Amino acid sequence: MRYNEKELQALSRQPAEMAAELGMRGPKKGSVVKRRLVKLVVNFLFYFRTDEAEPIGALLLEHCRVIHEEPSGFSISFLEDPERKYHFECCSEEQCQEWMAALRRASYEFMRRSLIFYRNEIQKMTGKDPLEQFGISEEARFQLSCLKA
Amino acid sequence: MGFFPQWAIMKLHRKSVLRFFRGYRIQAPDREGILLKKGARNTSYQRRWFILRGNLLFYLEHQADHTPLGLILLENCQVEPRLGATEPYAFTIRTPGEEGGRAYKLAAENREELRAWLWALAGATWTRLAVLLRPLEAQYRELCQATGQEPGSPPEDCGSPTTQRTLFSFQELHEHFGKEIRMLQAVHRQFQEASDNGGSRSPAGGGEAGTQLC
Numbered sequence: 001m002r003y004n005e006k007e008l009q010a011l012s013r014q015p016a017e018m019a020a021e022l023g024m025r026g027p028k029k030g031s032v033v034k035r036r037l038v039k040l041v042v043n044f045l046f047y048f049r050t051d052e053a054e055p056i057g058a059l060l061l062e063h064c065r066v067i068h069e070e071p072s073g074f075s076i077s078f079l080e081d082p083e084r085k086y087h088f089e090c091c092s093e094e095q096c097q098e099w100m101a102a103l104r105r106a107s108y109e110f111m112r113r114s115l116i117f118y119r120n121e122i123q124k125m126t127g128k129d130p131l132e133q134f135g136i137s138e139e140a141r142f143q144l145s146c147l148k149a
Numbered sequence: 150m151g152f153f154p155q156w157a158i159m160k161l162h163r164k165s166v167l168r169f170f171r172g173y174r175i176q177a178p179d180r181e182g183i184l185l186k187k188g189a190r191n192t193s194y195q196r197r198w199f200i201l202r203g204n205l206l207f208y209l210e211h212q213a214d215h216t217p218l219g220l221i222l223l224e225n226c227q228v229e230p231r232l233g234a235t236e237p238y239a240f241t242i243r244t245p246g247e248e249g250g251r252a253y254k255l256a257a258e259n260r261e262e263l264r265a266w267l268w269a270l271a272g273a274t275w276t277r278l279a280v281l282l283r284p285l286e287a288q289y290r291e292l293c294q295a296t297g298q299e300p301g302s303p304p305e306d307c308g309s310p311t312t313q314r315t316l317f318s319f320q321e322l323h324e325h326f327g328k329e330i331r332m333l334q335a336v337h338r339q340f341q342e343a344s345d346n347g348g349s350r351s352p353a354g355g356g357e358a359g360t361q362l363c
Binding site for chain 2: 001002003004005006007008009010011014042043056057058059060061062063064078079080081108109110111112113114115116117118119121122125126130131134136139140141
């Protein structure tokens with residue numbers, strides 16, 4: 001699958017929601033913890049060698065699970081492959097919680113579900129569709145049917 | 150230490166992207182259909198099946214393919230119709246990057262498709278979704294506070310097929326796209342007026358003879 005590396009690099013230079021140096025360990029058995037600059041930009045998690053300007057890797061944060069790992073760390077795994085975990089070590093529990101919350105909020109699909117949920121709840125409480133003011137009430141991707149089974 | 154060779158490849162974890170892409174088998178994508186895409190090496194247009202999911206635009210050789218040929222990241226892109234191209238209903242997706250980024254030259258098969266794609270692509274970014282979400286979340290929390298209600302949360306992502314509704318009914322799609330088309334006809338009238346006024350069509354910098362072909 002082709003992709004343009006420059007597009008990803010450009011994205012990695014965008015203002016980040018979160019950026020910090022963390023300990024990182026890949027999912028392969030026997031991998032060691034390495035210090036990496038980790039940067040959250042939209043729904044991508046980039047990681048850099050600490051002294052380099054270009055990222056060495058990127059993860060798309062969709063359909064993933066973020067779990068707390070003792071002590072003061074977290075892991076990211078993907079729904080269909082829960083055993084393959086990318087581990088991250090934070091310097092404090094507080095930093096860890098901050099990262100976990102930010103990563104969960106970063107998923108496009110999570111944001112879409114949230115938007116639909118809030119829209120529906122607001123409509124129930126006020127009788128008005130809050131998307132009306134944006135002129136996008138009819139957009140198929142924001143319909144309640146996206147949420148229901 | 151500190152040397153990053155120019156030829157080194159950044160690793161995009163394909164599995165994370167492919168899973169997102171394949172999620173469409175459970176969940177309908179935001180938009181899909183045939184678009185013509187100008188090749189990188191040869192300048193002829195090729196028919197590709199495009200799938201828009203979130204802020205990612207995938208293209209496949211065939212609709213039924215399991216793995217996309219390629220992927221276009223839609224954050225910070227400019228999507229604009231390309232008047233005067235060899236193909237009618239042509240448009241360009243300009244992506245950011247060093248040295249001016251890259252221009253993907255595409256064309257829809259008819260006017261309705263062009264408008265629908267322009268509309269869908271313009272609204273596809275994560276940034277736009279965040280801008281919409283923020284005030285809604287704030288409004289919801291205010292309402293909960295005002296009514297003394299405990300704020301709830303959106304449902305979790307289970308990812309399992311049985312908890313996701315798959316496709317909309319034809320009637321729903323018909324209504325949605327019908328309204329969308331009428332809205333876009335209004336937008337198109339503005340395009341018409343602009344070009345009738347004899348304005349130059351070439352955007353700043355690039356233009357038709359762009360060096361960055363897809």
